[in-house]
Amino acid sequence: MYDFAYQKPASVADAVKLLADPEAKPLAGGMTLIPVLKQRLNKPNSVVDLAKLGLTGITVSGGTVTIGAMTTHAAVAASAEVKRAIPALAALAGVIGDPAVRYRGTIGGSLANNDPTADYPAAALALGATIKTNKRSIDADSYFQGMFATALEPGEIITAVEFPIPQKAGYEKFRNPASRYAMVGVFVANGPKGVRVTVTGAGQNGVFRHAGFEQALAKSWSAASLDGVKTPADGMNSDIHGSAEYRAHLVGVIARRALAAAG
Amino acid sequence: MPQVSVTVNGKPQTVQVEGRTLLVELLREKLGLTGTHVGCDTSQCGACVVHVDGRAVKSCTMLALQADGAKVTTIEGLAAADGTLHPMQEMFREHHALQCGFCTPGMVMAAIDLVNTHPEGLTEEQIRHGLEGNLCRCTGYHNIVKAIAAAWPLMHGKSLPAAAE
Amino acid sequence: MAPPFEGIGAAVRRKEDQRFISGRGTYTDDINRPGQLYAFIRRSDRPHAKFPAVDTGAAMELPGVVAIYTAADLANIGGLPCGWQIHNKDGSPMAEPKHPVLAEGVVRHVGDPIAVVIAETRQQAKDAAEKLDIAFTDLPSVATVSDAVKPGAPLVHDSVPGNVCYDWHIGDKAAVDAAFAGAAHRVRLDLTNNRLIPNAMEPRAAIGDYDRATGDYTLYTTSQNPHVIRLLMGAFVLSLPEHKLRVVAPDVGGGFGSKIYHYAEEAIVTWAAGKLARPVKWTAERNESFMSDAHGRDHVSTAELALDKDGKFLALRVHTLANMGAYLSTFSTAVPTYLYATLLAGVYTTPVIYAEVKAMFTNTVPVDAYRGAGRPEATFLLERLVEVAARDTGMDRVELRRRNLIPRNAFPYQTPVALQYDSGDYQATLDTALKHADWAGFEARRQAAAAKGKLRGIGLSTYLEACGIAPSAVVGSLGARAALYEVANVRVHPTGSVSVFTGTHSHGQGHETTFAQLVSDQLGVPLASVDVVHGDTAKIPFGMGTYGSRSLAVGGSAMVKAMDKIIAKGKKIAAHLMEADVHDIEFKDGKFTVAGTDKSKTIGEIALTAYVPHNYPIEELEPGLEETAFYDPKNFTFPGGCHVCEVEIDRDTGVVRVVNFTAVDDVGRVINPMIVEGQVQGGVAQGIGQALLENAAYDADGNLLSGSFMDYTMPRADDLPNFHVATENTMCTHNPLGVKGCGEVGAIGSPPAVINAVVDALRDYGVRQIDMPATAAKIWAIINAGPHHRKPAE
Incomplete structure (x- = not known):
């Protein structure tokens, strides 16, 4: 790692000030940023730790689950409220990384980073979440802009994520055998934004919606309705762990399993 | 140089570190607690797992400064003051759950967290899944799984629910 | 109360664990x-x-x-030296460019x-x-042996034409060719042994x-x-x-x-x-x-088996390209020759064998011995070939093996590829493994799995390996630049505790316990009074180290030899003290007794006398009680056995799960069964890793694609099953303990058992060969290609 100044501001306003420096990097759980820094792929002047901004916590009110940006995956997975309101979201949080990663990794960090193999982007996009920042509210539809790219402006901090409670939702993933990141993750939801099917891990450009599956499930919420609906291999990743064709095939398999999980 | 104050194995410590100093570097190089190991650089192997405020974390993926004010427990701090081993340590020995010993500290710390967070019981499948973040190259995990199942009743003061066997 | 049994055969908990479970081990970086x-x-x-x-x-x-x-x-x-010189077919020495x-x-x-x-x-x-600025000019490069051997391939070393390190062979080519010409069945298989990172x-x-x-x-x-x-x-x-x-x-x-x-x-x-x-x-x-770190395996081979009409093996012919990497690592050259081709008889009576091996330089990390070293490659080739032979000829795969196993009364057994096996009972390990694995009941399990939509398969391997390397004169004649004896120094201290200094090294094998048990057993002192010291040239007279499952067979034998000297000297001291003839002194359970009397002295008393020689035959005997022994083995040892693997395949994803794994091995005498089981379990895990998960992937130019745990699939706890491990032992006949070795059997016997099971599960898809690792993506591609129109065999 290159050395940097470590800052731990006590308010969002202070954090924003520190992050005005283009050479500063925000640090949430650090589960991606720290490995990246260790590989010397990034050379920030300062690292701004968001741990003391009071951005943790889960509330459910009306039809919405609101999760503070610095809430860990373990906390979401264990939350009785989340399990009751959106069990698929709790289940998703419970399969991110490994137990030690889940104690440190946060929802805000995951969404801000938008790693193409991360799990949360699939949920946020499928459920039509709203990403709350220190400046504004961003609809998930406009938030995700390709892998590692989001609508966040420099220095903008996610403070919370609001998930409308769906009627049904399910998540399943097929892990990369080596890294255990999502090789294919599919989130299916039938909620306020209608039927949505999102795919993470598989696409070359990060999380995406599967139009074919959405149309089919909108007509009839059943695995059978996916029969005959193709997932094109174009745009899928291809590497030593599997071809684009394999990943395209897995999208169908995992979507059916997600659907079964959704009930 | 910034300084960090942590309580490690019950002992308060204040140490000067760099911004980039990792928690594992603080433990190994500044505090001489070499029981915590580094087996990879991609947060995959779990040899570095310690408890921070009671939870298993990868000390190679946490800055020392992030631990400011925290209570850290390492493998060296598990046994009682009189030397009585933690039940997980005892069961690892009893069930031959270690060979070269290099992954063992991280494995033991992760296993304790796994048992602590499953008071309702642990199936073999849950144990295997719960070890997803820890690599062992020697044992094939067979005896590690046995040791954790055997430690559960000792840690919870009751026998493991039958379904878990 | 009698003290707990801690001697040979006791599952004593490990002495070294106290420090390892407390975080007090001292590794180099500590x-x-x-x-x-x-x-x-x-x-x-x-x-x-x-x-x-x-x-x-x-x-x-x-x-x-x-x-x-x-x-x-x-x-x-x-430069970094290579420890084993191989000669080409024409007798010229191998190419050995500077490293x-x-x-x-x-x-x-x-x-x-x-x-x-x-x-x-x-x-x-x-x-x-x-910050070092290095002005590279790229040169053409080559990563695989198949590319390196092509005419006009880029040269890794300008001084090595054709990238060939050596072109070596063993066996009787003419006899093999003749046997093939007259055979009823000829079976051929092309296969690779995947490159691994330890x-x-x-x-x-x-x-x-x-x-x-x-x-x-x-x-x-x-x-x-x-x-x-x-x-x-x-x-x-x-x-x-x-x-x-x-x-x-x-x-x-x-x-x-x-x-x-x-x-x-x-x-x-x-x-x-x-x-x-x-x-x-x-x-x-x-x-x-x-x-x-030196990588392992990386062979590309063609194997051919000739059989008579009844399925008796008549001849085996093997051609192998072995990847050496860019330079010769210390023992790299011995692996695809004397640790591989000499094992090609396996457990079978194949009368004639010919193997030729071309070792190739490539622009990859040097390749050397990795758990099993040559023997896994030989076993995989042979056990896949036998499986395919059964399939191609329509014979039952167990019966075909039985027909060709070396009978239990045929030892010592001379193979056509140099080795002479001293002992074994391959029928017994086969029978026990089939019983423990419930081979006979498999069909019901297959049908139950099919009802759940899963493809279930079962496979086995009957195998053998050579351990306890090795007689120094033999390996010397084959090109080894070192001897391969082992050294032990046994020091009985004045008050009867014992330090044992061994030239072997423990890095997970539990030597501090096993060797202490051995010494405790032989000298009759409590286990707690014995410390084993290794890993320091300033403390230990000499040693060749630990690899090739040699530590107990060679190092333990040296210890026995040193203890024999201790006992012989102790008898002289005891005879003097008890005024008896030395020939009348018996030693048992830590006591020197005058035969037929109740007069005895403990080893502690003898030790004290040796160091405080007041009443002592000082003219004939030096004071002190410390002996050193060098033990040069008379032969290799030959552990072997049978592994049975059962897998289930998810048709939708291609994921293969090992659902049962049974290993029944003959490792000779067992000192600590707990440690032996642990060694086999760990070896099997690495074997399953090779078969299903692990692969050191390079692109065609030599860029390492699997350069971290993010891309190199290490077996994790949820990738593996519980293992059923048992032993069925015959004694080694030429070392004093009868031990054979257990460190590598798991990694040697298991990969073909796994792949045989996978191929069996895919029986309806017309698959004859699957290269390791049998990843989900690879299996799915086979399933996706559609069922082969072949009637299920049974």
Whole structure:
């Protein structure tokens, strides 16, 4: 790692000030940023730790689950409220990384980073979440802009994520055998934004919606309705762990399993 | 140089570190607690797992400064003051759950967290899944799984629910 | 109350565990020497390139930097030696290009070391290493043996035409050709043995230390064999005499072969410590381990079996291309020859065998012995070939094996490929394994799985390996540049406790317990009174180290020999004390007794007398009770057995799960069954890893694609089943304990059992061969291609 100044501001306003420096990097759980820094792929002047901004916590009110940006995956997975309101979201949080990663990794960090193999982007996009920042509210539809790219402006901090409670939702993933990141993750939801099917891990450009599956499930919420609906291999990743064709095939398999999980 | 104050194995410590100093570097190089190991650089192997405020974390993926004010427990701090081993340590020995010993500290710390967070019981499948973040190259995990199942009743003061066997 | 049984055969809990479970092990990186500096190695990120002299000026100016060395600074230092010379078919010696400690103007693989930066901290060394500007000019490169052997392939070494290190053969070609000509059945199989990365959990590390007062060097290193490192580095690389060089291998976190070899970093830190008169530490980052630890396996072979009409094997013909990587690692050349082709008889009576092996240089990390070393490659080839033979000829695969097993009354058994097996009972291990695995009940399980939509398959392998390497004269005649005896020093202290110094090294095998049990048993002293010392050339007379499942068979035998001397001397002392004839003294359970009387002396009393020789035959006998023995084995040992694997395949994803695994091995006498089971379990895990998960993937140019745990699939807890492990032992006939070895059997017997099971599960898809690893993607592609229109066999 290159050395940097470590800052731990006590308010969002202070954090924003520190992050005005283009050479500063925000640090949430650090589960991606720290490995990246260790590989010397990034050379920030300062690292701004968001741990003391009071951005943790889960509330459910009306039809919405609101999760503070610095809430860990373990906390979401264990939350009785989340399990009751959106069990698929709790289940998703419970399969991110490994137990030690889940104690440190946060929802805000995951969404801000938008790693193409991360799990949360699939949920946020499928459920039509709203990403709350220190400046504004961003609809998930406009938030995700390709892998590692989001609508966040420099220095903008996610403070919370609001998930409308769906009627049904399910998540399943097929892990990369080596890294255990999502090789294919599919989130299916039938909620306020209608039927949505999102795919993470598989696409070359990060999380995406599967139009074919959405149309089919909108007509009839059943695995059978996916029969005959193709997932094109174009745009899928291809590497030593599997071809684009394999990943395209897995999208169908995992979507059916997600659907079964959704009930 | 910034300084960090942590309580490690019950002992308060204040140490000067760099911004980039990792928690594992603080433990190994500044505090001489070499029981915590580094087996990879991609947060995959779990040899570095310690408890921070009671939870298993990868000390190679946490800055020392992030631990400011925290209570850290390492493998060296598990046994009682009189030397009585933690039940997980005892069961690892009893069930031959270690060979070269290099992954063992991280494995033991992760296993304790796994048992602590499953008071309702642990199936073999849950144990295997719960070890997803820890690599062992020697044992094939067979005896590690046995040791954790055997430690559960000792840690919870009751026998493991039958379904878990 | 009788003391607990702790001797030979007892599942004693390990003595070494107390420190390991408490975090008090001392691994190399745990050691810090006063005034220590840190080394970071700048490595090649190119498979093959030339570069001009490295300008170190700017990097030298960075904070904390003490020195930067390149090949230009190492002019008087030798290359890393190869320990085994193989000869070509025509009798000429193999090509042996120099393996420089630091690259001399040309890098030949990703990871090839170019320069070392030494600084006050690790980070400073790394900061400066990054600043070195190296003006590479890429050269054409080659990564696979199949490409390297092609006419006109890029040359890894200009001095080695065709990239051929050697073209070697064994066996009677004419006899094999004749047998094939007259055979009723001929079966041919092309197969690869996938390249693996050992990945011991402890990354390699080394600390060089230099004593200005005495001129003595000390190297602390993650080694399986410190004496060998002292010999190789001292004599061939740094020209340091043994008495000025101490090598310490403290607790070592797994080796699996990868820590046998003498590596560049060991020489660098030792040399630099002398140059700078300060200790220098180097610790590999895991990404460096991937590109600098010797890799394993990597064969491409064609195998042919000739059978008569009844299924008796008539002849075996094998052609293998073996990947050496860019340079010859310490024992690399022996692996695809004497540790591979000599094993091709396996457990079968095949009367004639011919094998030819071409070892190829490529622009990849050097390849050397990895758990099993040659024997897994031979076993995989043979057991896949036999499986395919059964399938192609329509014979039952168990029955076909039975027909060809070496009978239990045929020992000693001379194979057509040099080895003479001393003992074994392959029918017994086969029968027991089939019983434990409920082979007969499999069809019901297959149908139950089918009802759940899963494809279930079962497979077996009957196998054998050669361990306990090895008779020095034999290996010497085959090109080994070292002897392979082992050394033990047994020191009975004045008050009866015992220190045992062994030339073997424990890096997970539990020697501190097993050897202590052996000594406790033979000398009749409590286990707690025996300490085993290894891993330090300053303490141990000499030794060849631990690899090839040799420690108990060779090192334990040396210990027995030393203890025999102790007992013989003790008898003389006892005879003197009890005024009896030495021939009337019996030794049992720690007591020297005058036969037929109740007069006895404990070994403690004898030891005290030996060190306080007031009443002592001082004219005939020296004081003290300490003996050293060198044991040179008379033959290899031949563990073997039968592994049975049962898998289930998810048709939708192609994921293969091992649902049952049974290993029944003949490892000879068992000292500690708990440790033996653990060794087999760990070996099987690595074998399943090879069969289903692990692969060191290079692109065609030699860029390592699986260079971290993010891409190299290590077996995790949820990838593996519980293992059913048992032994069915016959005794080795030529060592005093009857032991054979258990460290490698798991990794040798298991891969073909797994693949045979996978192929069986895919029986309706017309699959004849699947190369390892049988990844989900690969299996799905087979399933996706659709069922083959072949009727289920049964």
